[in-house]
Amino acid sequence: MIDVSPKPDSLRTATARAILRGSPAAIERLRARSLPKGDALEVARASAALAVKQVPLLIPYCHPIRVDWVDTRFEMSVDTVTIDVTVRAVDRTGVEVEAMTGAALAALTIYDMLKMIDDTLSIEGVRLLEKRGGKSDHAVTAASPLRAAVLVASDTVAAGTKEDLSGRLLVEKLTAAGFLVAPLLVVPDEAEAIAAAVRRWADEDRLDLVVTTGGTGLAPRDVTPEAMDTVFDREAPGIMEAVRDHGQRRLPRAMLGRGRAGVRGRTLIVNLPGSRGAVADALAALLPGLPHACLMLRGEGHADDPRGGAQVS
Template sequence: MRDITLKPTTLRSATAGGRIRVGADGVAMVRERRVDKGDVIECARIAGIMAVKQTPALLPHCHPIPVLDAQLDFAFEDDALAIRATVRTIAATGVEMEALTAVSAAALCVYDMMKPHVDTQTLRIDGIHLAEKMGGKTQFGRKAKAGRAAVIVLSDTVAAGKKPDTAGKSVAEGLANAGFDVAGYEILPDEPAQLDRRLREWLAQRPDLIVTVGGTGVGPRDKTVETVQPFLTTELPGLMEAARSFGQARTPYAMLSRGIAGLAGGTVVCTFPGSRKGAEETLAAILPGLVHLIEVCRFSRPHDGGYT
């Protein structure tokens, strides 16, 4: 199964459709409830809902997820029944396969109930397709359009060459993969004066995003938060709240991060933890929000203000 541990949980929905041909006489039998095996529509509806719950057991790469809503609707055509299934969840992966499985199972149920009455040459399932999906990266963009970013790593040991940087490089790579132009990547010791100077120099260039990596803990040398905070003209506490909540579901130590985020003029500034895992989880948690800030609100570009 694909690893989805770094995917954020969002409200997701999928709608699938399909049809089963039963002939004009078969449509009349279903409509008038004259089928020997019972009410075709209600049996097919139940079969579809049961199939939604069984999808991970049928398809090896589907993750078991909480199904919060599943609806099946049927429409009579001249010689067929049209089937439409909508499934919703709040999860890290979508429900497209659940919706498609629901339509497939409902159609098979109709087939089974109608085969004593309709010639098998007439019975035909076709047109099963995904009609719509929402949520996840489809709705909440995770790709920036040429936003400029800088990554500043704060670590005494890395700056002294005693160990390699993995967290900062991972963040820079993640931003590049998300469409950002990573205009700067640098390593500084945990010295507030040096960070203060570099922040001023970077802010003068008006990048879209500055990410610091490291110095958000409780050690005596962890002063990134104290250094960054005076630069923030508008704090955005929700970003780091989301990051801590995301991390807390994966490690009990995420609560200890003191990271902050906000706007410094037209630049978004975020303070990430110094561990690679913590930095990667933070980026995964807040990337949709960062893209929304930079692309939809266009903070660092000339505009009249507000949303576009």
């Protein structure tokens, strides 16, 4: 199975469709709910819900998920019944296979309950109609490429006695996310050196994003959060709330982080820990929303709400 443990939970929705074709007489009996075995539509509705919840037992590499909602709808013509199954979950992976399995089993259930009166029945495929949630919902289009910089705050890295891993990871991941990243900068754990570098990137280079790594813990030389006192015009507390919540689900020591996030001019600034693992966890939580935040600061508008206008019941 694919390891989804680094991924944050998000709202996932998928709708799949199956079409069953039969004789007009059989479809009319289905519509009238007068079949020998009972009401096939209601049994199929229950079958879809059961099937969705059994997917990990049926398909080996599908992850168990916490299904929050299954909705099954039927539309009948003279000789067909169209079955649409929508599945919703707040989890780390999508629900497309669950929706398709639900639609398929609903169609098979109706087939089973109609077959004694119609030997021409056929199921004409199962397909995905729509999926929402995950990385595809967070794609943004900027008028010009988003620009970023990474600052490593570390006495030992600055002195050359320790290799930088976190800064390089940040550059790699931000570049992969579409940012144009300035050359990596390393400074010692000195508040003014940290603040001066961030101010220069915000005021002179007018970057969209500055990410610092290091100096956010409880050690005497961890001064990055204090350095932001002379940098931020305003705080963005929700960003680090997301980082700490995500981190603490994986490592209890994440509660010791004091990193801050805020804005200077039109630049978003985020303080991350110095540990490579902590940076990787933080990026899993942050990257879905960082480009959108940068576009908001540019004044380029809000992204569509991935929840859409879907009915909730």
